[in-house]
Amino acid sequence: MKARRPPTAADLAQVRADHEAIAAHLKRHQEALVGFELSNALGELEEFARRLRRHIRLEEDILLPAYEALGAAPRGGKAEFFADEHRKIEAKVAELLASVRGLSSGSTPRSAVVALIEREARLKELLSHHEQREEMFMIRLLEKSLGGK
Numbered sequence: 001m002k003a004r005r006p007p008t009a010a011d012l013a014q015v016r017a018d019h020e021a022i023a024a025h026l027k028r029h030q031e032a033l034v035g036f037e038l039s040n041a042l043g044e045l046e047e048f049a050r051r052l053r054r055h056i057r058l059e060e061d062i063l064l065p066a067y068e069a070l071g072a073a074p075r076g077g078k079a080e081f082f083a084d085e086h087r088k089i090e091a092k093v094a095e096l097l098a099s100v101r102g103l104s105s106g107s108t109p110r111s112a113v114v115a116l117i118e119r120e121a122r123l124k125e126l127l128s129h130h131e132q133r134e135e136m137f138m139i140r141l142l143e144k145s146l147g148g149k
């Protein structure tokens with residue numbers, strides 16, 4: 001991975017803020033979903049997907065290359081693991097978006113909404129595990145390297 005520019009403290013703050021904003025969109029999406037407000041649910045999921053795409057771009061263009069260059073990635077914290085997980089997360093988000101686009105309020109059984117929420121629970125777990133490891137390894141190490149300057 002090749003960095004476009006060195007990361008800054010503002011990038012690290014942005015990444016942390018993104019993690020919270022992404023979770024908030026998903027929460028609002030699910031709240032709309034259980035209320036059968038399907039167009040709101042789709043709007044929030046689309047916003048979630050957009051924000052997540054921008055977030056992954058920041059991590060892959062700026063943070064991960066710098067993290068990799070530090071050469072201190074511990075077991076379970078390698079830059080390519082994070083990038084692989086991004087591809088998995090993106091694939092799941094694309095599947096969910098297709099499913100939510102397929103729902104229409106007239107004909108959607110409650111069981112379809114329950115099934116969707118269960119699939120989303122798996123995505124939430126994957127995201128939270130991923131973010132915890134980013135915080136523990138990538139963000140902390142980059143923070144240290146910035147602070148040392």
Ligand SMILES: [Fe+2]
Binds near residue numbers: 056
């Ligand atoms: Fe990530």
Ligand SMILES: [Fe+2]
Binds near residue numbers: 015055
């Ligand atoms: Fe992240």
